[in-house]
Amino acid sequence: MQLIIWGFVSLHFGKNQPELSASGILISVVLVWDSLFRSHVSYTLSFLEEMWSRNLGNLFVAPLRPWELMLALSSISMIRTLIGMIPAALLAIPFFGVSVFEMGFPLLAFFFNLVFTGWAIAQVVTGILIRYGLGAESLTWVIPFMIAPVSCIYYPLSTLPPWLQDIAQLIPTSYVFEGMRALLLEGQWRGDLLQKAFLLNCFYFSCGLCVFLFAFRSARKHGLLLQTGE
Amino acid sequence: MNVVLKTDQLSKDFGSTRAVDDLSIELNRGTITALLGGNGAGKTTTLSMLLGLLLPTAGKITTFGYDFVKDRYPALGRMNFSSPYVDLPQRLTVRENLTVYAKLYGLKNIKNTVLEMVETFRLEDFIDRRVRKLSAGQKTRLSLAKALINNPELLLLDEPTASLDPVTVAWIREFLQKYQVERKATILLASHDMKEVEQLCENVLLLSRGKLVEEGSPQDLLKKYDRKTLEEVFLDVSGRKEN
Numbered sequence: 247m248q249l250i251i252w253g254f255v256s257l258h259f260g261k262n263q264p265e266l267s268a269s270g271i272l273i274s275v276v277l278v279w280d281s282l283f284r285s286h287v288s289y290t291l292s293f294l295e296e297m298w299s300r301n302l303g304n305l306f307v308a309p310l311r312p313w314e315l316m317l318a319l320s321s322i323s324m325i326r327t328l329i330g331m332i333p334a335a336l337l338a339i340p341f342f343g344v345s346v347f348e349m350g351f352p353l354l355a356f357f358f359n360l361v362f363t364g365w366a367i368a369q370v371v372t373g374i375l376i377r378y379g380l381g382a383e384s385l386t387w388v389i390p391f392m393i394a395p396v397s398c399i400y401y402p403l404s405t406l407p408p409w410l411q412d413i414a415q416l417i418p419t420s421y422v423f424e425g426m427r428a429l430l431l432e433g434q435w436r437g438d439l440l441q442k443a444f445l446l447n448c449f450y451f452s453c454g455l456c457v458f459l460f461a462f463r464s465a466r467k468h469g470l471l472l473q474t475g476e
Numbered sequence: 477m478n479v480v481l482k483t484d485q486l487s488k489d490f491g492s493t494r495a496v497d498d499l500s501i502e503l504n505r506g507t508i509t510a511l512l513g514g515n516g517a518g519k520t521t522t523l524s525m526l527l528g529l530l531l532p533t534a535g536k537i538t539t540f541g542y543d544f545v546k547d548r549y550p551a552l553g554r555m556n557f558s559s560p561y562v563d564l565p566q567r568l569t570v571r572e573n574l575t576v577y578a579k580l581y582g583l584k585n586i587k588n589t590v591l592e593m594v595e596t597f598r599l600e601d602f603i604d605r606r607v608r609k610l611s612a613g614q615k616t617r618l619s620l621a622k623a624l625i626n627n628p629e630l631l632l633l634d635e636p637t638a639s640l641d642p643v644t645v646a647w648i649r650e651f652l653q654k655y656q657v658e659r660k661a662t663i664l665l666a667s668h669d670m671k672e673v674e675q676l677c678e679n680v681l682l683l684s685r686g687k688l689v690e691e692g693s694p695q696d697l698l699k700k701y702d703r704k705t706l707e708e709v710f711l712d713v714s715g716r717k718e719n
Contacts, residue, residue, distance in 0.1 A: 295565065303562035304622065307527045308580040309552040463531070469490070469521065471529045472561055 270344030271430050272400065275423060277335055277346050279399050281327055281357050282419065283390045285364030286371075288326035289319045290386045293372045297380060303472045312462050316455075319372075320365055327361060352429055355440050359422050362447040364390075369454030373461035377470065398423050418446035479538075480505050480630050480662040481526065486535035488521050488686075495521040497686040499535070503630075506660040508652070510673040513683035514714055519666040520561070522683070523632055526664070527557055539630065551630075553581060558623035559634035563615075566608035570599050570618055573607060574625060581626035593621040596651075613644040620648065624655065631655075631663045637672060649676055670707040680706070682713055689713055 296302055305315065338344045346353055367389050374382045396410060397419035403411055414420040421443035428434045465471050481503040488496040496518045503509055513519050524530035526537060528548040537544040539551040564573045574593055578586040594603050597617040602610060610618065616636070623631060636652070637645040653676060656663055667673055673680060674694050682690035682697075690697065690713050694706055701709045 295567070299565045299567075300561070300563040301565050303529060303559065304564065304577070305580075306529055307552060307555075307557050308577065309549050309582070310580055311549065466529065466531045469488075469524055469530045472520070472524055472559070 270338075270342070270346075271427065273338055273342055273344040274346050274349070274430060275399050275426060277331065277338065278353075278356050278360060278422070278426065279394075279397070279419075280334070281331055282360040282364040284327040284330050285323050285361040286368045286390055287364075287386060288330075289323035289365055289368035290371050290375075292319050292322045293368075293375065294380075294383065294386065297375065302376075306471055312459060316369065316458065319368070323365065323368070324361065327364075349426075349429060352425070352435060352440075356422050356426055359418060359440065359443045359447055362444075362451060363418050366447060366450040366454040367393075369451070369458045373454070373458040376458075376465045377461040379470065393417055393419065396420060402427060416446070418443040418450065421446070478504050480540060481664070482538045483526070484536040484538075486522075486525060486537060487533050488518075488525060488530065489533045495686050496525070496532075499683075499686070499688055501681055501688065501691075503662050503664060505629075505662055506656065507679055508656055508663040508665060508677045509679040509681060510677040511664060511666040511681050511683065512668075512670075512673065512710060516685075517683040518686035519683060520559075520634060521686075523557070523559075523634055523664070523666055526632060527555075528552065553626065554628060555630035555632065556581075556623045556626055556628040557632040557634070558616075558619045558636055560616075560619075560638050561634065562619075564607050564618060564622060567606060569604050569606050570594065570610070570621075571603045573618065574621060577622050577625050583626060589625065593625055596624075597621040613640055616640055616644065616648070620651075627659065629659070629661055631661055633663065634666045635668065636665065637667075637669060645672075652676060670705060670710060674706050682710065684714055 296305060335346050338346070349356070371382075371385050371389060374385060396406070396414040396417050398406070398414055399419075403414055403420055403424055406414055421439040425436045425439040425443070428436045428439070479502050481501075483499055483501050486496060486499040487494065499518075499522060511519050511522060521530065525532050526539075526544075528544065532545060539548075540554055542548075542551045544551055565576075568576070571590060571594070574590040575586055578589050583589050594600055597620060599614065599617060599621065602614055607615065607618065620636065623633070633652075637648050640648070649672060652663060652665075655661055665673070665677065678693055680690070680692060680694055680697060681688055690709075692700070697706065697709045698704065701712050703709045703712065
């Protein structure tokens with residue numbers, strides 16, 4: 247749906263203001279941004295499914311360590327993200343004449359950075375879910391949208407007011423999209439931006455891991471693992 | 477090693493409420509023990525701590541000789557549990573659920589093990605049916621199949637026959653007795669059903685307000701309180717403690 251909506255917006259801009267949709271930038275950023283949203287949502291939904299079915303008690307009395315669960319959720323998330331994204335990216339070629347695959351290797355770098363951010367957010371959200379229960383379920387949908395404005399998906403970082411630019415520079419996704427614009431509009435590969443995104447992602451991923459493990463321990467302390475569920 | 481599970485002065489506080497108070501128990505290999513108590517006596521809290529789902533406030537749990545509070549993973553593969561308070565994924569079929577848990581417990585020859593469990597628990601006709609479409613009795617049998625998939629040496633059961641029809645109840649009791657004898661398994665059973673306890677268990681732990689207030693075989697307790705049924709003993713002890 248995102249692809250269709252933004253595809254037509256892009257066609258409209260292409261006719262009236264060609265500079266806004268040059269090099270298929272709008273469609274490309276929409277597709278790539280979707281990798282963050284999908285990776286986060288599929289990770290969190292897989293965890294929520296265990297909560298909805300009241301299965302956490304069974305899982306955690308099995309010799310399953312929290313990091314093994316996280317690895318499993320990440321793997322499922324990657325599979326679901328690819329299943330959702332590859333057909334959309336392929337459809338964009340005949341329908342809108344835009345191929346994100348033309349970016350080559352940098353596409354992989356953009357994709358993995360955004361997936362990495364998605365997992366970092368998902369770890370925090372699943373940590374909150376395990377600690378506070380299904381009342382916090384709406385965070386699954388809200389958080390990616392909260393970081394969207396400072397991710398500078400559709401506009402350059404310089405568009406933001408200075409104080410918001412400072413915040414955006416703490417968000418790895420802003421570097422990914424700045425890097426994508428540099429590649430698509432100027433043909434320039436900005437490894438420095440991707441490196442910053444990667445380092446920030448490592449930091450947030452570690453924080454997410456700590457939040458989840460802390461929440462898991464807290465849930466064990468308060469006896470919440472048997473109580474979660476609908 | 478005859479003692480499979482041992483707790484030393486195990487306690488759990490929730491805020492200012494002490495849910496389990498200085499509980500010291502031992503479960504020997506090849507025995508079925510009942511954990512009895514009224515609502516809020518601390519049965520589920522105790523089971524949760526013994527399963528590693530809940531961290532104790534104080535005390536020690538030793539399972540298969542391992543310090544369970546510090547590192548529960550070496551023991552978890554040798555134990556299992558079933559409870560009406562947890563469920564299996566509703567969207568998966570009987571076969572898929574058992575396969576997932578067989579993998580989680582690191583079993584080999586998964587296909588055959590799953591078929592064996594399905595046959596044992598008379599789930600053949602529903603093997604490819606989603607859990608959400610099973611009846612309460614079928615779900616309980618599946619939950620027990622999951623609990624026995626790793627052939628556990630220690631089995632913790634929370635109200636295994638709650639809200640089931642008499643035929644299923646009788647079948648489950650018979651099965652547990654057989655399993656205990658054949659596997660020399662240790663079973664801890666939290667139940668409200670005194671008849672079940674009298675029939676199945678050689679040892680009874682009676683909790684009241686988180687404390688162990690009575691312990692012994694059903695016969696010893698009947699003798700001690702000069703009662704004909706365990707239910708009367710339970711009412712005597714609970715009444716005494718409440719007053």
